[in-house]
Amino acid sequence: MKRMIRCKRITYKTVYKMNTTLPPEQQAIRDKCFHLSGTFTEFGEEDVEQSIPARFEKILAKYPDRVAVKTRECTLTYAELNRAANRVTHAILDQPNVGEGPIALLFENGATFVVASLGVLRAGKIQVPLESTFPRARLKYVLEQSQTTALVTNSSHIRLARELTALPIINIDETAVGTSSVKSNLRLPADAAVGVTYTSGSTGRPKGIIWTHRGVLYSVMHHTNTTRICPDDRLVMFRANLRAYLYALLNGATFYPIDLHQEGPASLADWLSQEEVTVYRAAVSVFRSFVTTLNAAEKFPHLRLIVLFGEPTYHTEVELYQKYFSDSCVLASSLGCNEFGDYAYYFVDKDMALPSGVVPGGYPIRGTQILLLDERGNTVGVDQIGEIALRSRYGAVGYWRSANLTQAAFLPDPLHSDKLIYRTGDLGRVGSDGCVFHLGRKDFQIKIRGHRVYLTEVETALLELTGVKEAVVIGSEISPGNTRLVAYIKPTESQPVAAAELRRLLADKLPDYMVPATFVILDSLPLTATGKVDRRALPAPDGTRPVLDTPFVAPQTPVEKLLSEIWAELLSLDRVGVRDRFLELGGDSLTATRILARVLSQFQIRLPLRALLEAPTVAEMAGVIVQCQAAKMERQELDRILAGLEGLSEEEARASVNKYPT
Secondary structure (H helix, E strand, O other), rough: OEEEEEEEEEEEEEOOOOOOOOHHHHHHHOOOOHHOOOHHHHHHHHHHHHOOHHHHHHHHOOOOOOOEEEEEEEEHHHHHHHHHHHHHHHHOOOOOOOOOOOEEEOOOOHHHHOOOOHHHHHHOEEEEEOOOOOHHHHHHHHHHHHHEEEEEEOHHHHHHHHHOOOOOOOEHHHOOOOOOOOOOOOOOOOOOOOEEEEEEEOOOOEEEEEHHHHHHHHHHHHHHHHHHHHHHHEEEOOOOOOHHHHHOOOOOOOOEEEEOOOOHHHHHHHHHHHHOOOOEEEHHHHHHHHOOOOOOOOOOHHHHEEEEEEOOOOOHHHHHHHHOOOOOEEEEEEEEEOOOOOOOOEEEEEOOOOOOOEOOOOEEEOOOOEEEOOOOEOOOOOOOEEEEEEEEOOOOEOOOOHHHHHHEEEOOOOOOOOOOOEEEEEEEEEEEOEEEEEEEEEEEEEEEOOOOEEHHHHOOOOOOOOOEEEEEEEEEEEEEEEEEEEEEEEEEOOOOOOHHHHHHHHHHHOOOOHHHOOOOOOOOOOOOOOEEOOOHHOOOOOOOOOOOOOOOOOOOOOOHHHHHHHHHHHOOOOOOOOOOOOOOHHOOOOHHHHHHHHHHHHOOOOOOOOHHHOOOOHHOOOOOOHHHHHHHHHHHHHHHHHHOOOOOHHHHHHHOOOOOOO
């Protein structure tokens, strides 16, 4: 007999029980990467019922001399990291004007963020990480909405910090040296709030996701046990958020934070090989960009596991993995959300044949049940489509200072008083064996380069601009896994609007991944019979070069012509002038990486990612390439001359050199 349970807005009907363990074939694939790991100790469920500092203390006592964090500029053992973090803790506790509210962190993705974050944890404070690359208006909003009482930063960002706030600012580069232990014997309960991470909001404003110690530790526990992280592992990640670095540091492993704003994918291969990295975790688009820089000789023998997240993993990513990585390396495609982290995995090895399309979302982790809900809130059956909801006592617990948003998304579980049911807004279906298939967003949220973007937030920013009367933003997939934002604009009658100006104005309000790549100007937006914007009737971008302040100038030299063709192809434009600026054409970091990979292939010249910032037009890039080619030819000629001089007497060598003009 089916049992109906009604609770507030939602009704659950017991239809089937989700499989919460990997089937044998998936376990066999996952276990292939375990032989490269060292001595593994399972992260027990009892270890979740404590504070994060308490767990770190145990790891510190066992591995004080192991390397905890390493970048190109900095190496910290666990003991050194502990001392540095304690200095931050003392600076916070000694600050007379710091209240009980959250502490903001303003850093780049690196070792300093880890030091500061651990220091805030030791002080028993709630932390609010800030992305230093985000626009000032967004950072100021987060500081105001979170009601932070102080900001922790370093000398590199002290000027920005002072522009953002009048709150007390702690510069960790100026903290007192010599402090070895914290003043307080603070004991925090597992359900105490530990961090508020901000993401875009459906109302057009960022919303803060509240994490507890238990929620973070559970995320670390299931990631540890699923991928068998051990002290010998070396983990590379591109976002040094609270959970990411703890995957390593709460297991005695080494964390390698990589800042892609400073270091492009081209140099990552050398870093992975040099440091013998074992676990590589990245957004799908970052992985795709990285692989385009590889050659067939690079197999990374120490790399045992690649974990992809943030976007659907396509069969093309699997083919790239199978081509460039060793037989002992396993690929894990994860399904997750900001409010929970990873909640399902699907493992792939070198021999697996997958059909074209998207890789399955995977099998749910232990301790979490996946429900598929229809519009009425009833669970749906096997192979039927519904909204993915997560039943667990772990994960985030709500949104900071947003009771209405919390009540809509985090629902009490009518069967278990200690659990919540979080509605993800993602659509999916579940196969008979419990495998989850992700089918996209229920609402207008999409993923751009690994970041979740609420289209309403971009639309809100557009409507605040002078000259914009109406605006609609959609995601357009120009190739599998490569989605770009397209904005449709109806301008005001008295104020003409240009795409270049819109892009410049939005860059001051939104992160770069939220600025549309293409702007389409329309006399009117198509409407449905009920008067709503008919998104399906919006015309597809025709690939015409946007109207820019710079007039079109055709390429002249062979290098300029080839570069212009490469840019036009990868930017999906009909033509590119030699003076057109890359960002004004809708370029982003992903496209920049692809252009540089094509330059390497065509001209046999490796350029850093910053090349498109320092030479942002076809003409300037052509000049750089010509200079590099000339220098390369000069080196080759010099090598030829020196090779010819070997074995000659002094008189013969002098006579030979005199043949060459100076």
